[in-house]
Structures are given as structure tokens and as C-alpha cells.
Amino acid sequence: MFHDDCKSELLGVITKKLNSTFEVSVDHRVIQCRVVGNLSGNRPSQSSKRTLAGLLAGITVGDEVRVRLIGSQEGVITALLPRRSVFGRRAALSMPDKYPREQVIAANVNQVLAVFSVTQPDPHWNLLDRYLVACEDASLSAVICMTKADLLEHQNHQFEQENLQIIEDFRRIGYPVIFTSTRTGEGLDDVRSILSGQVSLIIGKSGVGKTSLLNALQTERSLRVGDVNPITGKGRHTTTHLEMIPLEGGGFIIDTPGMREFGLWDIPADELAANFPEMRDLLGRCKFGLNCAHDEESGCAVRRAVMEGLIHPRRYRSYLRLRGTQ
Ligand SMILES: Nc1nc2c(ncn2[C@@H]2O[C@H](COP(=O)(O)OP(=O)(O)O)[C@@H](O)[C@H]2O)c(=O)[nH]1
Numbered sequence: 001m002f003h004d005d006c007k008s009e010l011l012g013v014i015t016k017k018l019n020s021t022f023e024v025s026v027d028h029r030v031i032q033c034r035v036v037g038n039l040s041g042n043r044p045s046q047s048s049k050r051t052l053a054g055l056l057a058g059i060t061v062g063d064e065v066r067v068r069l070i071g072s073q074e075g076v077i078t079a080l081l082p083r084r085s086v087f088g089r090r091a092a093l094s095m096p097d098k099y100p101r102e103q104v105i106a107a108n109v110n111q112v113l114a115v116f117s118v119t120q121p122d123p124h125w126n127l128l129d130r131y132l133v134a135c136e137d138a139s140l141s142a143v144i145c146m147t148k149a150d151l152l153e154h155q156n157h158q159f160e161q162e163n164l165q166i167i168e169d170f171r172r173i174g175y176p177v178i179f180t181s182t183r184t185g186e187g188l189d190d191v192r193s194i195l196s197g198q199v200s201l202i203i204g205k206s207g208v209g210k211t212s213l214l215n216a217l218q219t220e221r222s223l224r225v226g227d228v229n230p231i232t233g234k235g236r237h238t239t240t241h242l243e244m245i246p247l248e249g250g251g252f253i254i255d256t257p258g259m260r261e262f263g264l265w266d267i268p269a270d271e272l273a274a275n276f277p278e279m280r281d282l283l284g285r286c287k288f289g290l291n292c293a294h295d296e297e298s299g300c301a302v303r304r305a306v307m308e309g310l311i312h313p314r315r316y317r318s319y320l321r322l323r324g325t326q
């Protein structure tokens with residue numbers, strides 16, 4: 001299969017994105033690749049002008065590419081193959097980017113593991129709602145992982161009880177939730193079996209325990225784990241690059257460096273409710289039919305469901321907030 005011939009082209013998968021180069025897995029070997037200027041294939045990102053920066057921004061971990069080898073360990077990416085799935089966010093605006101654009105985080109994943117810690121840092125539920133909307137929009141299944149379960153005090157603290165109720169509601173509307181602890185081993189088998197044979201993307205803020213979880217699942221590999229600053233409660237960024245890691249039980253997982261922001265990209269306001277599974281069945285049943293924004297209108301089936309306790313008020317407020325910002 002492997003041809004050490006500079007003219008031969010092979011198919012590969014991008015496993016790591018560095019600043020201006022990529023690691024590509026080709027025939028079970030890791031090849032360091034650059035991108036050529038006249039890359040062919042689809043260009044998903046609006047910013048993908050024919051500049052090198054645009055080309056690099058449009059390619060990500062999980063992408064299947066065509067590679068021309070130069071020697072045994074280097075190559076050039078010559079084409080990007082069509083994607084089966086794309087998970088992205090609104091790119092944080094930096095000075096050179098005057099216009100909003102999508103940042104594709106990972107391509108061709110089957111599912112997303114959304115990671116929050118039960119505390120340290122405390123869960124940020126509106127962020128979870130945004131992750132889940134992005135998953136629904138990309139037709140990706142999502143699994144919620146609540147890490148650091150060893151820090152649950154199991155006492156009747158109001159804060160903890162409220163959070164447990166919110167977690168139960170996520171289960172009720174169809175999202176699996178797994179409690180894990182790398183200290184006690186709780187939930188690790190469940191995570192292994194849910195990841196087995198899949199290509200999963202792991203997302204969550206820095207410090208929630210993503211890399212520790214991946215370490216705990218594997219016997220061989222040791223990824224870099226950071227410390228939570230005891231004063232700010234924030235984690236150090238130790239996963240510095242997007243990276244795809246093979247799992248011992250089969251399948252792959254893409255670890256992300258902590259994302260400080262997660263804005264939704266390009267979900268029209270009138271399509272937002274369809275990305276809330278507990279609202280989906282009610283769409284079209286409002287007095288104003290599909291024109292209803294589910295806000296102040298009379299005869300709104302969604303609002304009625306909130307009153308009747310079928311939609312959690314927190315999720316409904318989250319919907320309204322996202323609608324306001326789209
Ligand atoms: N108590 C407790 N701490 C954990 C657990 N998992 C990770 N941590 C700690 O949380 C911090 C951040 O972990 P890390 O894996 O780097 O988080 P990441 O930024 O999401 O990859 C480290 O200090 C870990 O030791 C856990 O299950 N229980």
C-alpha cells in the first residue's frame with residue numbers, strides 16, 4: 001500500500017492541527033503535511049479565500065485528505081474530501097478577522113461528549129444548551145459527562161440539588177448523562193462503551209477534566225493534565241492543539257484545548273426551537289403556526305408546555321436568550 005514515490009497520492013485523516021502544518025495518519029503512519037496553494041475540494045468556511053491562512057482555517061482534525069508524499073515522513077495535502085459532518089462555532093473575533101465567520105472544530109465525527117464538572121468549576125448550563133443546539137444542528141448525537149463526581153457531597157445543599165434536577169431534565173429530554181470520577185473510577189466503563197467504535201469529539205471548558213478522563217480510559221497514553229488555579233478556579237491550558245487519539249477499545253476521540261467561548265454559528269432564529277428536542281413536537285401547534293416565535297404570542301404551545309412543566313423554565317429562558325442573540 002505504501003509507496004515511497006513523490007508522485008504517489010494517498011488518502012489520510014488529519015489527526016493534529018499545528019500552527020501551519022498538520023499531522024496526517026496515512027497507512028498507520030504519521031506524516032507531517034503542509035498545504036499547497038491550489039488545494040481542491042470543498043471549502044466550507046466563508047473565510048476560505050485563496051489565501052494560505054484561509055486554506056488552513058478551512059481544514060481541521062478529522063478531515064479526510066489526499067496527500068502527496070515527499071520522502072517517508074513528509075507530505076503535502078492536495079485535496080480535501082467531502083465531509084460527513086461538521087461541528088463548528090462562531091469564531092472569536094480577532095483583529096485580522098473583521099467579519100464573523102465559522103470556525104470548524106472537527107470534521108467527520110459521529111458524536112460529541114460534552115464535559116462539565118459537578119463543581120470546580122461549577123457547571124455552566126447555558127453553555128451546555130449551546131453545545132447541544134450545535135450538536136442538533138449538525139445532526140450529531142450528544143452525551144453529557146459530569147466529571148469530578150467524587151466532589152459531590154451528597155448533602156442537601158440547595159445548589160447541588162438544583163443542579164441534579166437540571167441534570168435529570170437533560171436525561172428526560174433524551175440526552176444520556178454519565179457521572180465520572182478519575183479518582184474513584186466511577187462511570188469510566190460507561191464512557192468506554194459509549195466511545196467504543198465511534199469517532200467522538202470531546203468539548204468543555206478548560207479545567208473540567210477532559211484530558212484526565214481520556215487518560216483514565218487508556219492504559220498506555222498519558223496526555224497533559226493541568227491544574228485548576230485554587231484562587232480563580234480556572235484551569236491552565238495544557239491541551240494546546242486539537243488532536244485525534246486512537247482509543248484502545250476501538251474508535252477515536254478528538255481532544256480540544258479549552259474553549260473560552262462558544263457562540264453558535266448561523267442558526268436562523270426560526271430554526272432554533274427545532275434544535276430543542278423537548279420543543280420539536282410542539283412546532284406548528286401554536287396559534288400562529290410556524291410563524292410563532294414562542295415568546296409573547298397568545299396561544300403558544302411551547303409557552304403552554306412551560307406552564308405545564310413539560311419544558312424546563314431554564315431551558316425555555318435559554319431558548320429566548322439564544323433567539324435574541326441570533
Ligand atoms: N477531584 C477530581 N479532580 C479531577 C478529576 N478529573 C480531573 N481532575 C482535576 O481537574 C484539573 C483539570 O484537569 P484536566 O484534565 O487538565 O482538564 P481539561 O482542561 O478539561 O483537559 C486537574 O487538576 C485534575 O487533576 C476528578 O475526577 N476528580
Ligand SMILES: [Mg+2]
Pocket residue numbers: 210211212224238239256257258
Ligand atoms: Mg485538556
Ligand SMILES: [Zn+2]
Pocket residue numbers: 286292293294295297299300301302303
Ligand atoms: Zn409558539
